[in-house]
Amino acid sequence: MSKVKNPSLAAAGKKELTWAESHMPVLKLIGDEFEKEKPFKGLTIGLSLHVEKKTGVLLKTLVRGGAKVFAASCNPNTTDDIVAAALAEEDPKNLQVFAWAGQTTEDYYWCIDQVLDAHPNILIDDGCDLSMRIHTQRPGQLKEVIGACEETTTGLTRLRAMEKDGKLRIPTLAVNDAYSKYLLDNQFGTAQSTLDALVRGLNILLAGKTAVVCGYGWCGRGIASGLRGLGANVVVVEIEGRLNTPDSGQHRAITALYSGYRVLDHMSAAKIGQVFVTATGNKNVLRKEHFEVMRDGAIMCNSGHFNVEIDEPALRAMSTEVKEIKDNVVAYKLKDGRTLYLLSEGRLVNLSRPMGQGHPIEIMDGSFAVQALSCQYIGTHRKSMKAGVVRVPQEIDDQVASLILKTQNVVLDKPTKEQTAYASEWQEGT
Numbered sequence: 374m375s376k377v378k379n380p381s382l383a384a385a386g387k388k389e390l391t392w393a394e395s396h397m398p399v400l401k402l403i404g405d406e407f408e409k410e411k412p413f414k415g416l417t418i419g420l421s422l423h424v425e426k427k428t429g430v431l432l433k434t435l436v437r438g439g440a441k442v443f444a445a446s447c448n449p450n451t452t453d454d455i456v457a458a459a460l461a462e463e464d465p466k467n468l469q470v471f472a473w474a475g476q477t478t479e480d481y482y483w484c485i486d487q488v489l490d491a492h493p494n495i496l497i498d499d500g501c502d503l504s505m506r507i508h509t510q511r512p513g514q515l516k517e518v519i520g521a522c523e524e525t526t527t528g529l530t531r532l533r534a535m536e537k538d539g540k541l542r543i544p545t546l547a548v549n550d551a552y553s554k555y556l557l558d559n560q561f562g563t564a565q566s567t568l569d570a571l572v573r574g575l576n577i578l579l580a581g582k583t584a585v586v587c588g589y590g591w592c593g594r595g596i597a598s599g600l601r602g603l604g605a606n607v608v609v610v611e612i613e614g615r616l617n618t619p620d621s622g623q624h625r626a627i628t629a630l631y632s633g634y635r636v637l638d639h640m641s642a643a644k645i646g647q648v649f650v651t652a653t654g655n656k657n658v659l660r661k662e663h664f665e666v667m668r669d670g671a672i673m674c675n676s677g678h679f680n681v682e683i684d685e686p687a688l689r690a691m692s693t694e695v696k697e698i699k700d701n702v703v704a705y706k707l708k709d710g711r712t713l714y715l716l717s718e719g720r721l722v723n724l725s726r727p728m729g730q731g732h733p734i735e736i737m738d739g740s741f742a743v744q745a746l747s748c749q750y751i752g753t754h755r756k757s758m759k760a761g762v763v764r765v766p767q768e769i770d771d772q773v774a775s776l777i778l779k780t781q782n783v784v785l786d787k788p789t790k791e792q793t794a795y796a797s798e799w800q801e802g803t
């Protein structure tokens with residue numbers, strides 16, 4: 374049976390779910406098809422995703438397709454407890470949820486283990502914890518898994534490392550790498566949700582402030598653009614080389630520069646920044662040497678997947694006093710009298726409760742449409758898929774893009790016959 378923080382919150386959670394459902398038309402269309410075709414009949418789907426209202430709509434869509442669904446969170450502090458309560462009540466025979474906000478590490482893995490106890494045939498992961506857990510703790514169950522989907526950049530980084538070491542034993546669709554996912558979700562979704570968390574949680578003016586964005590990947594460029602839109606003076610920090618990215622940090626730095634941002638090294642940025650947002654997928658991006666030179670009152674937060682981007686233990690060790698001064702805001706008083714602030718313990722600020730609400734609903738409609746169709750693909754191609762990280766088929770990516778435009782009433786022209794022919798022509802010049 375489900376385990377959530379407080380089942381009596383279900384009525385409030387149901388309202389949130391209904392609101393999300395009414396803004397997820399793409400998933401609704403996919404769910405209508407699933408209901409007719411039942412592609413997941415006889416299959417159990419195990420998920421580790423941020424358990425909040427948009428995820429709730431995905432879970433219900435999979436149930437409509439005939440699946441038995443078991444879900445845990447993919448982060449100890451991102452569950453929306455009212456939504457988790459509503460989901461636990463929704464359809465206990467087919468849908469169970471093990472998630473609450475404010476989990477210990479032990480709680481977190483207990484919940485993941487409940488999902489694995491259900492013997493899932495398909496895994497949906499956000500950050501690779503479910504996959505990692507089954508490979509390391511329950512290899513005997515791997516033969517029951519026909520495939521998996523991974524939602525985020527960091528999860529794919531881990532999966533590719535597993536694959537390189539010859540350890541990945543299930544086919545895993547790289548949902549994050551579908552255009553309909555990262556171009557929209559990572560960029561526009563992380564931008565609005567990160568700014569939303571900062572603005573609602575802190576109620577400070579961002580206009581005129583120097584805001585430093587660490588990492589100019591898909592998330593970073595959205596966040597930088599949003600901060601600029603609110604009037605902040607945006608500084609971008611990148612790193613040399615190619616850390617799991619197709620283009621180098623140098624190329625990304627040039628893109629930032631030509632987009633009109635100031636690009637600085639970490640130390641120079643640390644000295645002038647008033648607000649810092651990390652979105653790199655890397656560790657100890659902001660660390661002791663940077664804390665030592667930061668301005669009094671500097672605010673730091675993270676939108677990357679794990680809480681390792683800001684070296685909190687180092688900050689704590691430098692402090693004479695550490696105090697939570699309001700929800701999700703901890704003040705670190707340093708020996709020299711300066712105070713630095715860290716939001717949401719350095720966890721994803723845009724999803725950490727109660728400050729973050731996650732991406733806008735329409736964005737997750739697109740991302741979860743890719744998830745739902747990828748799951749269906751795994752079901753129908755189970756015999757031909759081989760272990761490893763696999764691209765989401767182009768047809769799914771294009772189908773989701775077309776559905777998003779359709780549900781937003783945007784109509785595009787088709788190329789004329791002449792234009793189509795010209796696009797494959799090599800003899801005709803000017």
Ligand SMILES: NC(=O)c1ccc[n+]([C@@H]2O[C@H](COP(=O)([O-])OP(=O)(O)OC[C@H]3O[C@@H](n4cnc5c(N)ncnc54)[C@H](O)[C@@H]3O)[C@@H](O)[C@H]2O)c1
Nearest residue numbers: 525526527588590591592611612622653654655676677678
């Ligand atoms: N908060 C959310 O809701 C959300 C949504 C999507 C992705 N993510 C996560 O955000 C992170 C970034 O995702 P992305 O898709 O933008 O990745 P990305 O790979 O496109 O970009 C990361 C960028 O960070 C740079 N970088 C790496 N180490 C750095 C360092 N030490 N200093 C400065 N820059 C550095 C890389 O060169 C790269 O340009 C990942 O952990 C991803 O899983 C979070």
